[in-house]
Amino acid sequence: MYTVNTASEIAERIYEFWIRAPQVARNARAGQFLILRIDEQGERIPLTISAVNGDAVRVVFMAVGKTTQHLATLKAGDALADVVGPLGKPSEIENFGTACVVGGGAGIACLPIIARELKEAGNHVIGIIGARNAGLLILEDEMREICDELFITTDDGSKGFHGYAADVLKRELDHRTIDRVWIIGPAIMMKVTSAATVPYGVKTFVSLNPIMVDGTGMCGSCRVTVGGETKFACVDGPEFDAHQVDFVELMQRQRIYTDQEKAAVERFAE
Ligand code: FES
Known part of the structure; x- marks a missing residue:
């Protein structure tokens, strides 16, 4: 069960969601992304993982297309069909200076x-x-x-x-x-x-x-x-x-x- 813990519009058409996704949160590293679907028939939306806190991850998106506009209508407590991740390679981070x-x-x-x-x-x-x-x-x-x-x-x-x-x-x-x-x-x-x-x-x-x-x-x-x-x-x-x-x-x-x-x-x- 992937629950939207909080959903807020932080600037015009830009939304911040904290989503409960323990497995993604546990393994997420900088630079990686997840793919979510609102419902079984829904389009897959790739979003960069912006932050992790406990068993939740934060994503931020701009409501521009049909699916992101639909996503923007979700509220805290709503559930997503699935969240897959973390995907992609992590950022190459070391002490550069x-x-x-x-x-x-x-x-x-x-x-x-x-x-x-x-x-x-x-x-x-x-x-x-x-x-x-x-x-x-x-x-x-x-x-x-x-x-x-x-x-x-x-x-x-x-x-x-x-x-x-x-x-x-x-x-x-x-x-x-x-x-x-x-x-x-x-x-x-x-x-x-x-x-x-x-x-x-x-x-x-x-x-x-x-x-x-x-x-x-x-x-x-x-x-x-x-x-x-x-x-x-x-x-x-x-x-x-x-x-x-x-x-x-x-x-x-x-x-x-x-x-x-x-x-x-x-x-x-x-
Ligand atoms: Fe299909 Fe990358 S999204 S190959």
Whole structure:
């Protein structure tokens, strides 16, 4: 029985769920994800594990498609049909020295578990979190508590630095040594922000979010190209060397079902 312990909207259309899933919680590591289904006939939704507490895991999602809009209607006490995980490879964490985690929009939700493990491994951890505006910024207090330093950016300047996470990352790389960088957010944000670390030769990871179906390497829907090779994000990732990722292909493949998704959302709204 996978019960939703708490469900809340933490920013416009961004929801935080704590779900009771003891086996997933017991084994979850930073960087891994789970796949849940609302009911037996439901679509499988891959979500990065954002935090673990006892026998519960936290996931954060944006209600954009039909299934995530449906998920957003669940309340504390409701049950899910199943939760499978943890899936994917954990983040490669060790004591690098100084590590920086960068999150954009709902992607910020993937950072706390990574930042915490980096901190526990002995790193000095810098956080950079950005959103379109102050109202869409999530988990600021939690990130401030975990990270040694936290920088905020907003596209419209309503909070923190007026601009993009890439600008702050570049500024920090200009005046100090950063040994590893994680960047998680929309594909375009990961593409642009990871380009900032190339001139500095800093190994950078991104967590890819292609369309997934089975999550076990069987269906091929999560195919991505990394370093010229085909990889399956669900079993070979979801984290990859950012400088090797073919982001243009990733973005094209993410749009494959746009028309079907739009039609499903319209039917759901009826
Ligand atoms: Fe099917 Fe990765 S989701 S192979």
